[in-house]
Every structure is written in structure tokens, then in C-alpha cells.
Amino acid sequence: MKLIVAVIRPEKLADVKRALFQVGVTGMTLSRVSGHGGERDVVQHYRGESVVLEFHEKVRIEMACSEEYVERTIQAICEGARTGDVGDGKIFVMPLERTVRIRTGEHDNDALTAINADEVMRQTQLEMRVPKLEAL
Ligand SMILES: Nc1ncnc2c1ncn2[C@@H]1O[C@H](COP(=O)(O)OP(=O)(O)OP(=O)(O)O)[C@@H](O)[C@H]1O
Ligand SMILES: [Mg+2]
Structure with missing residues (x-):
């Protein structure tokens, strides 16, 4: 398991x-x-200029993933967050030692929220099929 932390622009959330x-x-x-x-950022003063380190508003997203979801998660974040300008954000990936779902006591991969791509794909295909059926 990995903990993926992404810091992105709020407007790309x-x-x-x-x-x-x-x-x-x-x-x-x-x-x-x-x-x-x-x-x-360079700030102009009466007697010259100085450099200031400003902080900007960002959104931090944390996701615990099983190993098989790591690459597609990173790719999805990059696709959604990229504008091509400086400041698009950063992704940090850390090893994750344990996960526990409190309600059931499940551990590790079993305890990760139903990240169920198959189900999402099925739903998407169902939705795509509906207009086709109606067209018949
Ligand atoms: N080394 C770092 N450690 C912790 N947080 C960071 C680090 N670098 C960037 N961040 C966080 O990510 C946000 C976005 O960073 P940013 O997109 O400017 O990264 P960058 O590496 O400077 O890329 P770019 O060249 O596109 O500006 C920052 O506002 C900060 O919250
Ligand atoms: Mg930067």
C-alpha cells in the first residue's frame, strides 16, 4: 500500500x-x-527591492491505495491538475504500513475504501449503453 499526497491548485480540484x-x-x-x-515575488521599496516568499492557497488530497492503483492514481492526478504553468502542484508517494477499517476491523487492502474500478467501468458502460438501446 502507498499513501499518495497531492498538492494542487484549488481551481483544478x-x-x-x-x-x-x-x-x-x-x-x-x-x-x-x-x-x-x-x-x-519581488517587492519594491523606497530604498530598493526585496524578495519575499509568499504562500498560496492550495488543496491537499490524501489517498491510501493498494499497489495496483498507484500508477493510475498518479496519472489521473496529473491529467486533472496540469495547466502547464508553474505551480501546477506536486505528488508525494509514501509507503503505507497499515490500514484499519474501524467499522469492520478489516486490515490493509481489505480495509481500503472500495476502490473498485471494475464497478465504475461497468456503470460507465451501462450509461453509455442506454442511449444506444433507446435509439433502437
Ligand atoms: N519540496 C516540497 N515540499 C513540500 N511541499 C511542496 C514542495 N514543493 C512544493 N510543495 C507544495 O506543492 C505546492 C505546489 O508546488 P509547485 O507546483 O510550485 O511545485 P514546483 O516543483 O515548484 O513546480 P513548478 O516548477 O511547476 O512551480 C506548493 O505550494 C507546496 O504546497
Ligand atoms: Mg513552483
Whole structure:
């Protein structure tokens, strides 16, 4: 298991959520955070200028994933969050030692929220099939 932490632009949150849902990732935690990603703002003063390190509003998303979901999760975040400009965000991937679902006592992969891509794909295909059936 891995814990994937992504720090993204708040205005890209809807796109990232959609991309994650499409690959079947539905368990996540969101926080509003302040972040600094290397940008330097120059402030003009009467006697010259100085460089300040400003913090910008960002959204932090945490997702615990089984190994088979790691790459598709990273790819979905990148697709949803990228604008091509500096400040698009960062993804951190950490080993995750244990997961426990409190309600059932399940552990590790069994305790990860039903990240069930097969089910999502089935639903998507069903939705796609409906208009075709109606057209007949
Ligand atoms: N080394 C880091 N450690 C912790 N958080 C970071 C780090 N780098 C960036 N972040 C977080 O990610 C946010 C977005 O970073 P940002 O997209 O500017 O990364 P970057 O590597 O500078 O890429 P870019 O060149 O596109 O600006 C930051 O506001 C901060 O919250
Ligand atoms: Mg940056």
C-alpha cells in the first residue's frame, strides 16, 4: 500500500476529482492548505527591492491505495491538475504500513475504501449503453 499526497491548485480540484473517479479511486481526504513552491515575488521599496516568499492557497488530497492503483492514481492526478504553468502542484508517494477499517476491523487492502474500478467501468458502460438501446 502507498499513501499518495497531492498538492494542487484549488481551481483544478473538480477536474482531479473527476479523473480519480474515472479510474475508480473514491476514498480520499481533502484539506485547504497554504503552500510555497519556489516562486519568488519581488517587492519594491523606497530604498530598493526585496524578495519575499509568499504562500498560496492550495488543496491537499490524501489517498491510501493498494499497489495496483498507484500508477493510475498518479496519472489521473496529473491529467486533472496540469495547466502547464508553474505551480501546477506536486505528488508525494509514501509507503503505507497499515490500514484499519474501524467499522469492520478489516486490515490493509481489505480495509481500503472500495476502490473498485471494475464497478465504475461497468456503470460507465451501462450509461453509455442506454442511449444506444433507446435509439433502437
Ligand atoms: N519540496 C516540497 N515540499 C513540500 N511541499 C511542496 C514542495 N514543493 C512544493 N510543495 C507544495 O506543492 C505546492 C505546489 O508546488 P509547485 O507546483 O510550485 O511545485 P514546483 O516543483 O515548484 O513546480 P513548478 O516548477 O511547476 O512551480 C506548493 O505550494 C507546496 O504546497
Ligand atoms: Mg513552483
